[in-house]
Each structure stands twice: as structure tokens, then as C-alpha cells.
Amino acid sequence: MKQTIALSVDQKRAIAKLKLLRVGALFMEPGTGKTRTALELIKSSVADYVLFMVPYRTKKNLLDEINKWGGLDQPYEIAGIQSISASDRLYTHLINRLRSAKKPFMVVDEGLLIKNDGAIRTERIIKLGKLCYYRLILNGTPISKNILDLWAQMEFLSPKILNMPLEVFKNKFLEYSVSTSPTSTREKIIATHNVEYLYSLIEPYVFEAKLKLDINNNEHDASYYIVDKESYNNTKHSLLSSIFGMNGIEFLAVTQKMQQSYSLDPGHIEKLQYLLKKINGKTIIFVKYIRTQAELTARFPQCLVLTYGKGSLGLNLQEYTNIIFYDKTWDYAQIEQAKRRIFRYGQKHNVNYYMMTGDVGLEQLINNNVKRKNHLLDVFKKASDKEKLELVNEL
Known part of the structure; x- marks a missing residue:
């Protein structure tokens, strides 16, 4: 049964900002309604197919949310993020499905799962994103440990946002200490630099919201x-x-x-x-x-x-x-x-x-x-x- 709860102020602001764009990130804390916001953005678009990439264990929850808010007019598919690296068949199927659509919309929920630039999962999600007319990231926070988490997320949305390869990003915004042993060399981030400049690059494509409730x-x-x-x-x-x-x-x-x-x-x-x-x-x-x-x-x-x-x-x-x-x-x-x-x-x-x-x-x-x-x-x-x-x- 479709719910009729009114959109919150933050949800309305997020939709007003991102519906004017083809790529964007909803960095909204858990409980602020980012899934519904994403569905409203999809409904306001001219997309003809929607691909949701979510943590495998939340696939049913997302389906329940879609039905809760009235469903979607576009055909859609829900795939597990973890499965994308384990299944070549799924990856090939999604490539073919996206190529067959004129204006596909791809939503990656829990965007921090694509933070590792060296993972097969990250590489494949970014490649799938390049086939899409619309791209959206949903996450409670843009950063789990350090600002390095942002690079792959912005690369998925569009390489034009940061307009720099990973090594340039690391040199511009991060300072490392290096320790070596007979078997390995390790880098440890000890400082960040130019954070205001980094934020100025991503701000046009990002909406952030913290949870504010009148209860204890x-x-x-x-x-x-x-x-x-x-x-x-x-x-x-x-x-x-x-x-x-x-x-x-x-x-x-x-x-x-x-x-x-x-x-x-x-x-x-x-x-x-x-x-x-x-x-x-x-x-x-x-x-x-x-x-x-x-x-x-x-x-x-x-x-x-x-x-x-x-x-x-x-x-x-x-x-x-x-x-x-x-x-x-x-x-x-x-x-x-x-x-x-x-x-x-x-x-x-x-x-x-x-x-x-x-x-x-x-x-x-x-x-x-x-x-x-x-x-x-x-x-x-x-x-x-x-x-x-x-x-x-x-x-």
C-alpha cells in the first residue's frame, strides 16, 4: 500500500538540487529518508531503465521501500554490490541491459562499498556507470576513514568532477609516511591538505543531511x-x-x-x-x-x-x-x-x-x-x- 507521508524539508531540498543534474550524491545520515529521495529523483527524470546496486542483504528491503512509495513507472533491476565481482554472468547481463536502454539510471546504495580503487567490484561499478545517462550515490557519510574514500565515488559519478587520476588526487590532498620491511612497503596517511578546495569541487554534485528529530x-x-x-x-x-x-x-x-x-x-x-x-x-x-x-x-x-x-x-x-x-x-x-x-x-x-x-x-x-x-x-x-x-x- 502506497504511503502518503509528506516529504521532509531536507528531502525537498535534495530533490530541488539534484534533479537539475544527471549525476549526484545523497550523503544523508541513516533515518533521513535517502531511499525515498532517490525514488523521487528517478520519477522526475526521463530514465527508461533503472539499475539499483545495493548490499546483497538489503535487496528485499529496497524492494519493500519501492513498493511502499508507490513503485516506479520504469522497468528496474536490483543487483547485489558484492555479486558484481563474483559473477561474470551478472556483470555481462547488466552491461547488455544498460546498453539496450536509451537513458538508464544507476543508483549505488552504500557508496563506500566502491571506495577501493583496486577492487574488481569498484572497477566494474565504474564501468557500468559510464553506460548510464544518470548516476546517483546514496550513503550515510561520504568518508569512512579518510578523504581517499571520495575518489572512487566521484570517479563513478563523473571523472570530470575531480578531473584527476588517483595518484594526482593523493599527492594533492594527502600526506603519507612510508615504512618498509623485507617483504613489503606500507603507506600511512598522516595528514590531509586542501580540504576546502576538494569540497568546492564536489559540492555542486552533493547533498548532505543530518538527522534532526524532536524526540530524545x-x-x-x-x-x-x-x-x-x-x-x-x-x-x-x-x-x-x-x-x-x-x-x-x-x-x-x-x-x-x-x-x-x-x-x-x-x-x-x-x-x-x-x-x-x-x-x-x-x-x-x-x-x-x-x-x-x-x-x-x-x-x-x-x-x-x-x-x-x-x-x-x-x-x-x-x-x-x-x-x-x-x-x-x-x-x-x-x-x-x-x-x-x-x-x-x-x-x-x-x-x-x-x-x-x-x-x-x-x-x-x-x-x-x-x-x-x-x-x-x-x-x-x-x-x-x-x-x-x-x-x-x-x-
């Missing part, structure tokens, strides 16, 4: 005690004997095993039961493990239990007013995406987030990493032998 979002700490720590402690002690022979992936796998050992601990579940009796309104529970999701769904059918991977992207869940972060994730972006499933346009009530923290060192270590927006894997890779021992002791 409140965060609450919810500590709990783990009843059975035997498996956790055994795994921790085994780390001491093998820490120096581990690579980062192996270390991360061990910490995942430690965290999973208390995911369904009686003390963890008891605290969840207490929270659900205390809070009012519909509640989402975010978990990390499929087994945990199944168990909590069976125990608490009144709640929506989601995993971070699937539930933190693409869903609009404004009828819910509470989120309980049951299992921790080291990924700051996943947490922010999850929060914006309920704190977004259309939400009419105050929302509450409950951050559950167990009484083991790993929980606090994850908290600290999230605050610093660090990946636990990166922390381990950069640590000296002494720091690795200290890391195990923190666990």
Missing part, C-alpha cells in the same frame, strides 16, 4: 554477572601459551569463541528478563550469534530478535521504541546502523538503548574499542609481543 534518544548501561565462566577462562588461559604464534584472524576467532561461551549464560538471560519487565514499548534485541537468536526468539516471542549483520542495515522499524544490545560487537558502524533502525523520520516517541555488559575483561575491551572506533583485529596486528600479553591479561 537515551542510552542506558545494563551490567550482568556471568554464572558459568569455566569455558571463558579455559579459552583465555590457552591464549597465553599460543599468543605469539597467532595471526590476527586466529586471535579474533578465539575472542569470538570466548564471547559465545557466555552468550546464553543464565546470568545474561536473567538480566534480559529483568530489562524486559522494566521497560515499556516494543523492543528489538540485537545479538551476534544465530544460536542465540533462535533461543531468545523462542523465549521472548514478544520481541524482535535480530543479528547485527542483517538487522543493522536497511530496515525501517519506527514502531519499536527500545533496542537491547544483548551481545556486544566491536564494530561501531554496526551499532550506529542498528540505532538508526528506530531513530529515524517517522518515529514519534522517545527511544531507548540498553547496552548489556558482562563482568569479564573482554566486554570492557570491546567497549573501549568501540569508543575509539577501533577494530580488535587491527589492535592485535599493531601490538608488540609485550602488548599482546597485556591484551590477554585484559581479557
Whole structure:
């Protein structure tokens, strides 16, 4: 059924600016309605075919959004961004489909997924874009780590925007330190330059919007005690004997095993039961493990239990007013995406987030990493032998 919610001020401003262009970027924070804005831009165009490139797990969500806002008159196709590098057949099909259209429109959702200039995915998306009359990027933010993220995104929209190859871009806007070893040479960005000039180049093609709502979002700490720590402690002690022979992936796998050992601990579940009796309104529970999701769904059918991977992207869940972060994730972006499933346009009530923290060192270590927006894997890779021992002791 078509929704009749009026466009927000930001959505109207975005449409007014970008409908005059054939290329553009909607850098709109989660919850500000960038998908609907994109659909209105498509409807205002003379496109005769639309290709949506989205993260694979959000394909159904996009289809629901298209139907929610009245569908499209043009034929369209939704393809997974990750699939473009894995499937030559899909890539060839999309090339042929775009070539058969007179004025195709290509939309890339989550534009940061095309930031790596060396990836097959990036190369193919840029080549597909060259076959399109209209090109649009949708993203919550133009930059994830540094301004280098912008180059491939602008290259997709049009090489004329920056009008410089990647190496020239790097020399003009970035300063590096170089470290060498017998096996590799690494560049680390230490400073950025001429940022105002860079912004002046992209500004005509970009619309930015931050989420502004007349409601509150409140965060609450919810500590709990783990009843059975035997498996956790055994795994921790085994780390001491093998820490120096581990690579980062192996270390991360061990910490995942430690965290999973208390995911369904009686003390963890008891605290969840207490929270659900205390809070009012519909509640989402975010978990990390499929087994945990199944168990909590069976125990608490009144709640929506989601995993971070699937539930933190693409869903609009404004009828819910509470989120309980049951299992921790080291990924700051996943947490922010999850929060914006309920704190977004259309939400009419105050929302509450409950951050559950167990009484083991790993929980606090994850908290600290999230605050610093660090990946636990990166922390381990950069640590000296002494720091690795200290890391195990923190666990």
C-alpha cells in the first residue's frame, strides 16, 4: 500500500538540487529518508531503465521501500554490490541491459562499498556507470576513514568532477609516511591538505543531511554477572601459551569463541528478563550469534530478535521504541546502523538503548574499542609481543 507521508524539508531540498543534474550524491545520515529521495529523483527524470546496486542483504528491503512509495513507472533491476565481482554472468547481463536502454539510471546504495580503487567490484561499478545517462550515490557519510574514500565515488559519478587520476588526487590532498620491511612497503596517511578546495569541487554534485528529530534518544548501561565462566577462562588461559604464534584472524576467532561461551549464560538471560519487565514499548534485541537468536526468539516471542549483520542495515522499524544490545560487537558502524533502525523520520516517541555488559575483561575491551572506533583485529596486528600479553591479561 502506497504511503502518503509528506516529504521532509531536507528531502525537498535534495530533490530541488539534484534533479537539475544527471549525476549526484545523497550523503544523508541513516533515518533521513535517502531511499525515498532517490525514488523521487528517478520519477522526475526521463530514465527508461533503472539499475539499483545495493548490499546483497538489503535487496528485499529496497524492494519493500519501492513498493511502499508507490513503485516506479520504469522497468528496474536490483543487483547485489558484492555479486558484481563474483559473477561474470551478472556483470555481462547488466552491461547488455544498460546498453539496450536509451537513458538508464544507476543508483549505488552504500557508496563506500566502491571506495577501493583496486577492487574488481569498484572497477566494474565504474564501468557500468559510464553506460548510464544518470548516476546517483546514496550513503550515510561520504568518508569512512579518510578523504581517499571520495575518489572512487566521484570517479563513478563523473571523472570530470575531480578531473584527476588517483595518484594526482593523493599527492594533492594527502600526506603519507612510508615504512618498509623485507617483504613489503606500507603507506600511512598522516595528514590531509586542501580540504576546502576538494569540497568546492564536489559540492555542486552533493547533498548532505543530518538527522534532526524532536524526540530524545537515551542510552542506558545494563551490567550482568556471568554464572558459568569455566569455558571463558579455559579459552583465555590457552591464549597465553599460543599468543605469539597467532595471526590476527586466529586471535579474533578465539575472542569470538570466548564471547559465545557466555552468550546464553543464565546470568545474561536473567538480566534480559529483568530489562524486559522494566521497560515499556516494543523492543528489538540485537545479538551476534544465530544460536542465540533462535533461543531468545523462542523465549521472548514478544520481541524482535535480530543479528547485527542483517538487522543493522536497511530496515525501517519506527514502531519499536527500545533496542537491547544483548551481545556486544566491536564494530561501531554496526551499532550506529542498528540505532538508526528506530531513530529515524517517522518515529514519534522517545527511544531507548540498553547496552548489556558482562563482568569479564573482554566486554570492557570491546567497549573501549568501540569508543575509539577501533577494530580488535587491527589492535592485535599493531601490538608488540609485550602488548599482546597485556591484551590477554585484559581479557
